[in-house]
Amino acid sequence: MDRNWTNHSSVSEFLLLGLFWKPQQQQILFVLFLIMYLGTVLGNLLIILAISTDSRLHSPMYFFLSNLSFVDLCLSSTIVPNMLTNHIQSSQTISFPGCLTQMYFFILFIVLDNFLLAVMAYDRFVAVCHPLHYTTKMTHQLCALMVTGSWGIVNVHALLHTLLMAQLSFCADNRIPHFYCDVNALLKLSCSDTHLNEMMIHTEGVLIMVTPFVFILVSYICITTAVLRVPSTKGKWKAFSTCGSHLAVVSIFYGTIFAVYFSLSLTHSAENDIAAAVMYTVVTPMLNPFIYSLRNKDMKGALKKIICINVFSFQQ
Template structure:
């Protein structure tokens, strides 16, 4: 990435080494509060999701497709927050807003990958519930370990390639001296807004990627749950309906939380045009949602609670 510098003898290009991240607030009195608040949320996110991974891997009763996808979601959530929060904490502690261009590109690259993986994993988890409730007799055949692994592998490959394409297209952009990004991390949309050169190709790529990687997964989730509701309505037993729906409740809560907070970011950006409001709204789906996911799955799931209890007893009584 380069910045464009104009001089008396013409225009030339020189390499730029850094951006400035404006963060959540310029108030120096708020910096200690922000540091400890985000450090606490980050530690809770890592610990909570790590416990989910350990619980699902250590309990043989949880070696099923649903919990295989859940453990992958927990891993992605740890990586998702680790892409942005540590750098933010370092900047607050050092009272330094700088981020190198390489670090900025790296944040954009991994942020796109992990955000996209959240999309895909929530979609395949909805498909898993659809097969389990609507086609229970064929569940073990359809959701075989090979097929589940293939779904996750294809998701990783797609997102790595899409993210790499974004980065390659971004490398042609130029930026002004002391470029400021009104955010606490290098979000793709914010970086494109502060570019000095034409971003038409980048914007087209973003719209296409959003349509393919957000609209299609959401459509898949809506279709899966429409079929699930249709199947539940045909069940005669209330107990059977409750038991079937209870297996979807945690996933449905996470879906609503993730897409609801993500939608609030774009609505606040479109309606208010406030970078501060957009930044605060971004905290919800980049930090709060990954932190709450383990609580949602553990509090509403007897199998996970039992596995966590067994794990805690194993640790306390070696």
């Protein structure tokens, strides 16, 4: 594989220039990102552990949540450890195969996050709009099929763009103004024809990112319509509360993308790209466990049980 890539490019490694570009900010940013990454790992692992060990949480909603936590953990781990290691070693380099590998896993997990949010929106739609048929509709087989189907589609998507990138030539400039191997940054460095890559990004890439968002939007329109038909205020609040955590995560995920890439399009810059990337690769994966645990009594109970058991075992 390495030989094939070498034949297409005279560049054997790239320099990741993003994030730690100002010496006076390096130590502060390093500590901040280390703390956020450790929080991401701990928070998401606790969510997965709580769901797997507490029988009360063995339902479709928590099954999807455990998958989301796993994907968030993997997404952050694809980017942050390499960035922190490079800082410790005073190195900015990443090999050509390593760069493409990182790009593949970044595309995989960021799009899979998108798909899982859509799957969770469908789960909330069934829970609110068809509560009496929830158990018959949201079967274990359907839940497993939706998750495995998402993994399959996203794997093909990530592999497509990675293989297209591997066919390009990189001749001279190897400096990436980012803290990971971003697709757009790599395309700008290529000295070969990138029309096919750009066409696939603007067609298949946009379609696979927009479709889950539209699905989420339609689901919440149906949920809102159903909730408004509920006569009592208490009933409306109870129905909306079942969607609160998911809606908060969706708002943060898509709000970041829209705020940076659309609202700030007139003043688009590398700093805006990096700010957006930090939000959905570091901040959002860290916040998701807190959002779901703080708003959910069953989740808080399961987490307290795990913590108490571990503290008791440690004291013994």
